[in-house]
Amino acid sequence: MCSINGFNFKDEDLILKMNQVTRHRGPDGTGVFLSERVSLGHNRLAIIDTSDVAAQPMKSADGNLTIVFNGEIYNFKELKKELSGYSFRTESDTEVILAAYLKWGKECVKKFNGIFAFAILDERTGELFLARDHIGVKPLYYFWDGKKFIFSSEIKAILEHDISRVLNKEAFSHYLRVLYVPEPMTMFDGICKLPPSSFAVLKNGKFEIKKYWDVGAAEYFQKSKKEITEELRKKIFEAVERQLVSDRPLGVYLSGGIDSSIVLHAMAEMRSNIDTFSVGFELGSKEQSEKFNADFNLARKTAVHYSTNHHEVLVSANDVVKNFEKVVWHMDEPISNPTAIAMMKLAGFAKQNADVVLSGDGGDELFGGYERYRLSRIASMWGHLPSALRASFASISKKAAKLNTPSGIERFMLFMFQKDEELRRVIRPEFFDAGAEKTKHFFAEKFQVGHPMSDRRTSDVRLFEELFMETDRKSWLVDFSLMLTDKMSMSSGLEARVPFLDKELVEFATSIPLKYKVSPFNTKIILKDAFRGSIPAFLFREPKRGWFSPGAKWLRNENVSALAREILSRDYYSETARLIDFEQARQMLSAHINSKEYHLNTLWALLTFQIWAKQYNIRQ
Numbered sequence: 001m002c003s004i005n006g007f008n009f010k011d012e013d014l015i016l017k018m019n020q021v022t023r024h025r026g027p028d029g030t031g032v033f034l035s036e037r038v039s040l041g042h043n044r045l046a047i048i049d050t051s052d053v054a055a056q057p058m059k060s061a062d063g064n065l066t067i068v069f070n071g072e073i074y075n076f077k078e079l080k081k082e083l084s085g086y087s088f089r090t091e092s093d094t095e096v097i098l099a100a101y102l103k104w105g106k107e108c109v110k111k112f113n114g115i116f117a118f119a120i121l122d123e124r125t126g127e128l129f130l131a132r133d134h135i136g137v138k139p140l141y142y143f144w145d146g147k148k149f150i151f152s153s154e155i156k157a158i159l160e161h162d163i164s165r166v167l168n169k170e171a172f173s174h175y176l177r178v179l180y181v182p183e184p185m186t187m188f189d190g191i192c193k194l195p196p197s198s199f200a201v202l203k204n205g206k207f208e209i210k211k212y213w214d215v216g217a218a219e220y221f222q223k224s225k226k227e228i229t230e231e232l233r234k235k236i237f238e239a240v241e242r243q244l245v246s247d248r249p250l251g252v253y254l255s256g257g258i259d260s261s262i263v264l265h266a267m268a269e270m271r272s273n274i275d276t277f278s279v280g281f282e283l284g285s286k287e288q289s290e291k292f293n294a295d296f297n298l299a300r301k302t303a304v305h306y307s308t309n310h311h312e313v314l315v316s317a318n319d320v321v322k323n324f325e326k327v328v329w330h331m332d333e334p335i336s337n338p339t340a341i342a343m344m345k346l347a348g349f350a351k352q353n354a355d356v357v358l359s360g361d362g363g364d365e366l367f368g369g370y371e372r373y374r375l376s377r378i379a380s381m382w383g384h385l386p387s388a389l390r391a392s393f394a395s396i397s398k399k400a401a402k403l404n405t406p407s408g409i410e411r412f413m414l415f416m417f418q419k420d421e422e423l424r425r426v427i428r429p430e431f432f433d434a435g436a437e438k439t440k441h442f443f444a445e446k447f448q449v450g451h452p453m454s455d456r457r458t459s460d461v462r463l464f465e466e467l468f469m470e471t472d473r474k475s476w477l478v479d480f481s482l483m484l485t486d487k488m489s490m491s492s493g494l495e496a497r498v499p500f501l502d503k504e505l506v507e508f509a510t511s512i513p514l515k516y517k518v519s520p521f522n523t524k525i526i527l528k529d530a531f532r533g534s535i536p537a538f539l540f541r542e543p544k545r546g547w548f549s550p551g552a553k554w555l556r557n558e559n560v561s562a563l564a565r566e567i568l569s570r571d572y573y574s575e576t577a578r579l580i581d582f583e584q585a586r587q588m589l590s591a592h593i594n595s596k597e598y599h600l601n602t603l604w605a606l607l608t609f610q611i612w613a614k615q616y617n618i619r620q
Helices: 012-021 076-082 093-111 169-178 225-242 258-268 286-292 294-305 317-331 339-350 363-367 371-382 387-396 398-403 409-416 420-426 435-448 463-474 476-490 503-510 525-531 537-541 558-567 582-593 600-615
Strands: 002-007 029-034 039-044 065-073 114-122 127-132 141-144 149-152 191-193 198-203 206-211 250-253 275-281 309-315 356-358 495-497
Touching: 002 012, 002 065, 002 114, 012 029, 012 039, 039 065, 065 093, 076 093, 093 114, 093 127, 093 198, 169 435, 169 600, 225 258, 225 503, 225 525, 250 258, 250 339, 258 294, 258 363, 258 525, 258 537, 275 286, 275 294, 275 339, 286 294, 294 309, 294 537, 309 339, 317 339, 317 476, 317 558, 317 600, 339 476, 363 463, 363 503, 363 525, 371 398, 371 409, 371 463, 409 435, 409 463, 420 582, 420 600, 435 463, 463 476, 476 495, 558 582, 558 600, 582 600
Parallel strands: 250 275, 250 356, 275 309, 356 495
Antiparallel strands: 002 039, 002 149, 029 039, 065 114, 114 127, 127 198, 141 149, 141 191, 198 206
16 A cells, blocks of 8 residues: 655655655555646555665556556456557556556556556646545545645545645534545545545546446346355355465455454465464453454454464553544544544554554355344334234334334434534534535435335335445445544555455345345355354354444543543634533533443534544634
8 A cells, every 4th residue: 555645746855745644555655747747646555576676656567657546456467468469567456557558548447456646647648547446445535616626545634735624514514423434525625525336537627527327227137046046155265266366475454353353264274384463451440341343352263273373452441542543643534433542553553563453344244244234124124014013013102103104214314313402402403404405405315216126126125225235335334444444554555455345245145135145033144054063163152242332431531531621622622612511511521421421423523523624623
């Protein structure tokens, strides 16, 4: 992995500043390219072809193209055979992108299987071409005001330019409800994310974005479950094998769940002497330790089963006090999740033994692993009962009343939105009132209105759960989960790869019928079937826990609560006083500390936002 930087004018000092502030992403080298109309910068984390000749910015053999590239193209060796007419000077995947662009033009992105964000200056046309990978594993930010264009792997590099740091209030509203900022917005007014599976062209003062890939409307396989299961297993092995390409040490993030264990199993079929890495939590009591370290302990058993070189690191409440500000600085914009602190510490720990790690991210979104999909499935089937019967149950049971939530945006909000009645307590009315409807409208328009899945003809009650998983894959997965993974791993110059989000595997998974993924009684059905009898049997006896931290406990720690009180104050950063009712926020914190009420999500969101606003000197 690397960082890429650039803008549409010449300024060596400025491009060097952008490189410097993103140097943590590429500690192995730095370089710049300057022309009269474009400046390009690159920080290198050398993974494939670590020689100096593969350094960036890199020019094509004919000298007409210059590229800066962050990521990996896993199928670059196969593509190289198709590009035999090109005179290659390196063994890198970077040069394959250049050759592919010369042969196929902008359509080259459809050929790539990988994780990438890159920019190519085409001297023949004067175009600046940018692209982001199919799933959105690698971030790419830009600023465009009609004249000045700036791009980078991280927002903090764009802020090296003289542009205003104004809060995007709509993004702030979305953040409060879903705990992240969905693309194309960022929390900075005027700075955007290039959407996944998109490319952009800047030419003659015009900037245009085009989507190049989508699998939302793929048709179901007309095969037996046994055939699909066998093919799925094969596809996962192929994805893992593709992502083992590396000239630097490589390991596995082992969480203790089924997904990362499958990745380890596939890797163990191809390699020996594997390094695995897990993170746990230092807690005061045995009972708490058993609760929050259940998967940590399971990962240890799995590592023993595969005879890996297993490495463990623990996170304590003191790590929260020590690293909270650093974590938020690396985020670029607020993403509210206490596990971010553990993710950053794990990355720094893993970097001591590896430069690349594989993880199990994406398995839940592709194969129906989250409990919300199972509960939604129940609600969809419940909706087919007689209305009088449903109304009768709803009158005596709150849970039954929730089952009456219609599919679509209302049910999405039920599972994914924070509760407005809680947010209303701490956000001032002038900012709160308009926000809820804006966020509802945003997600309804972006992911659910006029969706191509509505054209499918079936008697099976499946539409919403498929759309739910796809919405998660295109929003929560990209802008919350993968964004945190990227920022926390790259804070230590560690490359994180995600085999479950391999392009070919995603395309395959989308065509698996919903009934093989989630039911009212089970989740991730076909994925479990594909590896039952292969990965350790004890993994199938464990409940789905997800990876969560003792954030609520941390807030009750004396040192963490003292820090929280300091941050939730008008004196901490005056610019946010018009947004937040700090008296109410501190009351909420006290109620949480005294275990009278539970407010982890709201409090952590406010703390993260406050730290971010002060660090980045945000104005309204």
